[in-house]
Amino acid sequence: MGGRMARSLQSAAVTPSSPTDLPSDPPADAPAGDKPTGEAHPLHRRLKSFVKRGGRTTEGQARAYEQFGPRFLLPYRAEALDFAAAFGRQAPTVLEIGFGMGEATAHIAALMPEKNFLCCEVHEPGVGALLKRIGEQQLQNIRICAHDAVDVLDHMLPPASLAGVHVFFPDPWHKTRHNKRRLIQPPFVRKLADRLAPGGYLHCATDWQPYAEQMLEVLSGEPLLRNTAEGYAPKPDYRPLTKFENRGLKLGHGVWDVVFERR
Template sequence: MTLPDPDPAHDGAPPSDDPSPHPLHRRLKSFVRRAGRTTDGQARAFSELGPLFLLPYQEAPLDIEAAFGRAAPTVLEIGFGMGEATAHIAALLPEKNFLCCEVHEPGVGALLKRIGEQQIANIRICAHDAVDVIDHMLQPGQLAGVHVFFPDPWHKKRHNKRRLIQPGFVRKLAQRLAPGGYLHCATDWQPYAEQMLEVLQGEPLLRNTAADYAPKPDYRPLTKFENRGLKLGHGVWDLVFQRA
């Protein structure tokens, strides 16, 4: 399954600060579309691996066992960027299924390419808005975990309402977690970390696994983008909450 002549891996683009009108005022979305070019290697991955690892969006419950070819604990990842962390975690935890949502086409192609290069079998990608996937394809208590790593922080105060981690969205995630399942968020923007903590603590279906922020779990790697930030003195905050 390894693809010939692989291109160098790319990191995700930095968060958008586009102040243009956004559909969030009409309904919550999990993403902001970004510009980007799909490389030849990513295009080959779409062609060769897409039929095996891409799941079409459907307005009906997903048969997870059929989609993955097995029954296993399933983790939803929302917005995986270029897939560096996703591929690492899925390879590290082969006993789990990873259902991954991302609408950025070069990112989807990059993760498909990593799947081929690293021979990863436990990832499926839905290239669609995660909010729709949660609303229509996932049922209550179906997930063992949810990962939301470095969502767009929308730095300017007037744009804070566009942030993904809001009470209504967290309630959707909590409802789809099985008892004992976890929600793991991470951000490198302290004001967003503080908002995340407030929102997650306010969800009665969840309990914090730490006093406030959690130590970075061993499974989450430091990406190249994150390492660059740490070298510049930027902090990173992990929050791990568990379904009661």
């Protein structure tokens, strides 16, 4: 999680993007780059779920791919995931979208050995870094799907199958004309809420106040969710301060957590 977190959906990829679908699931052959027309919401068209970003995989990360990939990498398949088969046990499962270099992911998984963590990231060095942490810390409760999380949500995760969702530091798309590219938008949040079991939680975090305000507004507008706090939530103990976040705090930057529960 060093640096930007959920870039698997809006940036930080080294593979071609997969299209994001509508709540109404448009046809597979719909063009990915069409510009919105009329009053259509930008998420009502096929969007790229991430864009290409360069990155070099280190020798250590490459070794981790070879050593731990066969066990901890899950292939994307357009069919419902068998959680017990994937993790070797039945346990509450938390989805993490875009884990960066895996620092926070490994920390949280170690704190919560009773939970399974399904982690989506397409940035190869980040996947290699998390595999390396899995080996170093002997973590057993993480599985990685190196694929667009939107496809994973749509085709691998049945309704009410998740105990939680983490979306930490998604790309804020600072420029106003790019705000429509932000991940946390009503159609996507509806997908997440639908996959949460009753009592499950959705935890978003950002260091960009305008995005925090958008997150709070969008999640508050989703009827399947309720806020666990009066506005922004205190930082849950399980979410560690990363080097990136500590650096920002020292510079006077704020960090906002938003935690909602499935009704």
